[in-house]
Amino acid sequence: MTTDRPTTSSHETTTGTGEKAERTGSASAEHSHRTKRSESAGSSGRIRRSVSLGAAAREFLRHPSPWMIGAVLIVALVARVLVGDWQLTDALVPIVILAAFPVIEWVIHVTVLHWRPKHLGPITLDSELARKHRAHHTDPRDVPLIFIPPKSLLLTIVALVAIALLAFPRLGLGLTFLLTITVLGLLYEWTHYLIHTDYKPKHAAYRAIWRNHRHHHYKNEHYWFTVTTTGTADRLLGTAPDPATTPTSPTARNLHAH
Numbered sequence: 001m002t003t004d005r006p007t008t009s010s011h012e013t014t015t016g017t018g019e020k021a022e023r024t025g026s027a028s029a030e031h032s033h034r035t036k037r038s039e040s041a042g043s044s045g046r047i048r049r050s051v052s053l054g055a056a057a058r059e060f061l062r063h064p065s066p067w068m069i070g071a072v073l074i075v076a077l078v079a080r081v082l083v084g085d086w087q088l089t090d091a092l093v094p095i096v097i098l099a100a101f102p103v104i105e106w107v108i109h110v111t112v113l114h115w116r117p118k119h120l121g122p123i124t125l126d127s128e129l130a131r132k133h134r135a136h137h138t139d140p141r142d143v144p145l146i147f148i149p150p151k152s153l154l155l156t157i158v159a160l161v162a163i164a165l166l167a168f169p170r171l172g173l174g175l176t177f178l179l180t181i182t183v184l185g186l187l188y189e190w191t192h193y194l195i196h197t198d199y200k201p202k203h204a205a206y207r208a209i210w211r212n213h214r215h216h217h218y219k220n221e222h223y224w225f226t227v228t229t230t231g232t233a234d235r236l237l238g239t240a241p242d243p244a245t246t247p248t249s250p251t252a253r254n255l256h257a258h
C-alpha cells in the first residue's frame with residue numbers, strides 16, 4: 001500500500017480546489033516527497049511537497065480517533081464471529097447502511113456540523129462537533145481538527161453500542177450493525193484525513209472525492225457535503241452545482257459570519 005514514488009502530477013489545476021499552493025504542484029517534488037509542510041518557493045508563493053501514503057498513514061495513527069473506532073471495530077468483529085447465528089438480515093443490514101451512508105454523511109454535515117449557534121436568552125445552543133467543525137473550516141490544515149473530536153466520538157460510540165445491544169431483535173444482528181458502522185467510520189476518518197494532507201490524488205476515483213471536499217472548503221461551503229463519495233447525496237439533494245459557475249463564498253473559512 002505504500003507508494004513512495006515521487007509525485008510528478010500537477011493535475012490539481014481546477015479552479016477553487018485549493019489554496020494557491022495546491023496548484024503550483026511539484027517543481028521540486030523529486031526530493032523529499034515525505035516533507036509534510038510547505039517550503040517557500042520564491043515569487044510563486046508556497047509550494048507544498050507531496051506526502052506519501054505511508055507517511056500519511058503513520059501520521060493518521062498518531063491521533064486518537066482511529067484507535068478508538070478501531071478498538072470498537074475489533075471487539076465488534078470478535079463478538080460477531082463468536083455469536084454466530086448468521087441469517088439473511090446480516091447481509092441486508094450492511095447493504096442498507098452502505099446505501100444510506102452518503103445521505104447520512106450529508107445530513108450530519110449539514111444539520112450537526114454546520115449548525116448555526118442559537119441563542120435563547122443566556123443559553124447558547126451549540127455543540128463540540130459544530131464548534132470544532134467551524135474551526136476546521138477556519139484552518140483546514142490544522143491536523144487534529146480534521147478528526148472527529150474525542151469527546152463527541154466517545155459519546156457517539158456509547159450511543160451506537162447501546163443501539164447495537166438494545167435496538168435489534170437479536171444480538172448477532174446488532175453486532176453486524178456495529179461492525180458495519182465502525183468500518184464505515186474508520187473509512188470516513190481516513191478519507192477525510194487524507195483529503196486534507198498533501199498526498200496528491202493519483203487515481204480518478206480518489207481525485208473526484210478529493211476535489212469534491214476541497215470545493216466545500218475552498219470554494220463554497222454551501223455545497224459538496226459528502227466526504228467519502230461524490231455525485232451521490234449531493235446530486236440527490238441539490239448541492240452539487242457546476243463549480244465553474246458557482247461563486248466563491250466569502251464565508252467558507254468563517255461559517256455563518258453574515
Ligand SMILES: [Zn+2]
Pocket residue numbers: 136140192196213217
Ligand atoms: Zn474537511
Ligand SMILES: [Zn+2]
Pocket residue numbers: 109113114133137216221
Ligand atoms: Zn463543512
